[in-house]
Amino acid sequence: MRLFEMLLVLSCFALLVDLLFIKRSAKKIGLGLGIGSSVILLVQLFVEGYRWQLLLVYIMTALFILIVLFRHSEKMVNLKIGKFLKYSLSSLIVILLVVSTGLSVYLPVFNLPKLDGPEKVGTQTFHFTDQNRDEVLTEDQSDKRELMVQVWYPTENSNNNKREPLFPKDKEMFKKYIQTYSSSLNLPDFVFNYWKYSKTNSYENVEILPSTSPYPVVLLSHGMGTSRVLHASQAENLASHGFIVVTIDHTYSTFATIFPDGRVTDYITKMTKIDDRSKVGDIWTKDVEFVINQIENLNSGVIESQFKGKIDLNNMGVMGHSFGGATAFNTTYLDPRIKAGVNMDGSLYKVKNRDDINKPFMFIRSGSFKEWLVDFKKDKNSDDEITKQLSDELHIMKNVINQGGNVIYIEGTQHFNFTDLQFYSELIKLTGITGDINGKKGSSIVNQYVLDFFNKQLKGTGGNLIQGPNDMYPEVKFIEPEEL
Structure with missing residues (x-):
């Protein structure tokens, strides 16, 4: 995984921990996590670049940021849900995040190995x-x-x-290139779109x-x-x-x-x-x-x-x-x-x-x-x-x-x-x-x-x-x- 992808996954889990275990009164912690996660999310999307493997992480991070920031607002109603529902939802979220993270690890943005020659x-x-x-x-x-x-x-x-880049850098040529791969393997085009970062x-x-x-x-x-x-x-x-x-x-x-x-x-x-x-x-x-x-x-x-x-x-x-x-x-x-x-x-x-x-x-x-x-x-x-x-x-x-x-x-x-x-x-x-x-x-x-x-x-x-x-x-x- 790339640097900001790893930071994004860590920040997403940190936000979840804040929602589950940190008291609402710990305002500085919540605001710090919310703002920091927002910066990491934006840098990852606009500098490293979006890829579909992390879609669930993107959605959950954005949702957690909103909840964390609003839960410290005075106008925020203090909703209470049962422990069973709370931890069931949390378990489901963790599973989805693990799946998304696993996809990003096993379908990585790869670069060719560093050269070992002098030139x-x-x-x-x-x-x-x-x-x-x-x-x-x-x-x-x-x-x-x-x-x-x-x-x-x-x-x-x-x-x-x-x-x-390893693959054609012209957008139209790259699109045609991956369409050839995807049609041969009967897969949608977006599956190979992340290759543009290699x-x-x-x-x-x-x-x-x-x-x-x-x-x-x-x-x-x-x-x-x-x-x-x-x-x-x-x-x-x-x-x-x-x-x-x-x-x-x-x-x-x-x-x-x-x-x-x-x-x-x-x-x-x-x-x-x-x-x-x-x-x-x-x-x-x-x-x-x-x-x-x-x-x-x-x-x-x-x-x-x-x-x-x-x-x-x-x-x-x-x-x-x-x-x-x-x-x-x-x-x-x-x-x-x-x-x-x-x-x-x-x-x-x-x-x-x-x-x-x-x-x-x-x-x-x-x-x-x-x-x-x-x-x-x-x-x-x-x-x-x-x-x-x-x-x-x-x-x-x-x-x-x-x-x-x-x-x-x-x-x-x-x-x-x-x-x-x-x-x-x-x-x-x-x-x-x-x-x-x-x-x-x-x-x-x-x-x-x-x-x-x-x-x-x-x-x-x-x-x-x-x-x-x-x-x-x-x-x-x-x-x-x-x-x-």
């Missing part, structure tokens, strides 16, 4: 259209493939700009930090049906350590993507057959390759921007989560411009002729991987297509380790611990898509290992964590080739 972070968003590629996910044959791309980079922020640690359109050498770059792909928004903390963390990070929204495969003209696209990708995975994977791989082309244009000045000459094209990496992780592997294998890659808990969609990958790569899997591996090896003699593909994937992982790469898993995590979804609410754990590990701790562990990997492969520094087990992170387990 501040700037961000800039680009709208790119691939005129050489038709959009195959829509019915309009004239459509070209459009992508929204967000760049994160080190900055001084010398103008002291305010931190950017902040990143980044500053929009500020100047890139001057450097004597260009910055290495990492491209980042989200998972199927999510978006680049769910990887903002990972992008910020790498940028705070001296990387340029480029996050991609794979249009029509996101929960929502908003374009500069106000269009909002949602999820329409079909993934009903095994072949669909490969077809969509090809689209995503081409997305990443196209964005690499645009990065080259930014660096050369073909696209006018502040990034001219600031990007180290000889040290480019790619990472992703889930389907985006599989895309990171596929792009690393196919594109000679990519030097190293990371797959965060993504099952591969392309395994044929991929086992001879000779670039540094790291697979990071969730905590259930070891158990799944044991069960799979018991039943791996099955002849079905899925079993064959998984067997080939394990063979690829084995080759990655033999080539000096890594396959690790993190105990206590589940699939969505590799995204920012774990910060949205503790209630998400009940669904099983995030694990028992504390969200910020799990995020920090992933960030540290990704940073260590890219530091070594793209900067030639660090690499201590990926050498093997570390007492600082007992949750991280390394897989040996013979286990696969």
Whole structure:
């Protein structure tokens, strides 16, 4: 809970205590509580901002303030009610206040974790259209493939700009954005309205930090049906350590993507057959390759921007989560411009002729991987297509380790611990898509290992964590080739 939200809840309970237990003659106490609570209520509403989870607290606080102030008025009639009714009403009020407070705690206004790198972070968003590629996910044959791309980079922020909101700050765009979420989940729009208060640690359109050498770059792909928004903390963390990070929204495969003209696209990708995975994977791989082309244009000045000459094209990496992780592997294998890659808990969609990958790569899997591996090896003699593909994937992982790469898993995590979804609410754990590990701790562990990997492969520094087990992170387990 935010500061004035906590103060508001405390003042509301204090007012209730005053009404129940403080004598009417204690005028100074009552007036002090009434005036103080009024100030807290106004500051919370107009500075921090209203949110629906605290509606009952707002109503009760306003009502208690009026009663407390008027009960000390000489014109106020001294009404007496029976103890049973008095304490029954009080119990009901307390229950309602606890429910409202609980909603505000478990559906919080969250901010992204503080940066642990030495640099501040700037961000800039680009709208790119691939005129050489038709959009195959829509019915309009004239459509070209459009992508929204967000760049994160080190900055001084010398103008002291305010931190950017996580979601679109334009009111109309934000409204369209949350309408896409709410309609997909069959919930009313207001449920997500409080997201407008969530902040990143980044500053929009500020100047890139001057450097004597260009910055290495990492491209980042989200998972199927999510978006680049769910990887903002990972992008910020790498940028705070001296990387340029480029996050991609794979249009029509996101929960929502908003374009500069106000269009909002949602999820329409079909993934009903095994072949669909490969077809969509090809689209995503081409997305990443196209964005690499645009990065080259930014660096050369073909696209006018502040990034001219600031990007180290000889040290480019790619990472992703889930389907985006599989895309990171596929792009690393196919594109000679990519030097190293990371797959965060993504099952591969392309395994044929991929086992001879000779670039540094790291697979990071969730905590259930070891158990799944044991069960799979018991039943791996099955002849079905899925079993064959998984067997080939394990063979690829084995080759990655033999080539000096890594396959690790993190105990206590589940699939969505590799995204920012774990910060949205503790209630998400009940669904099983995030694990028992504390969200910020799990995020920090992933960030540290990704940073260590890219530091070594793209900067030639660090690499201590990926050498093997570390007492600082007992949750991280390394897989040996013979286990696969």
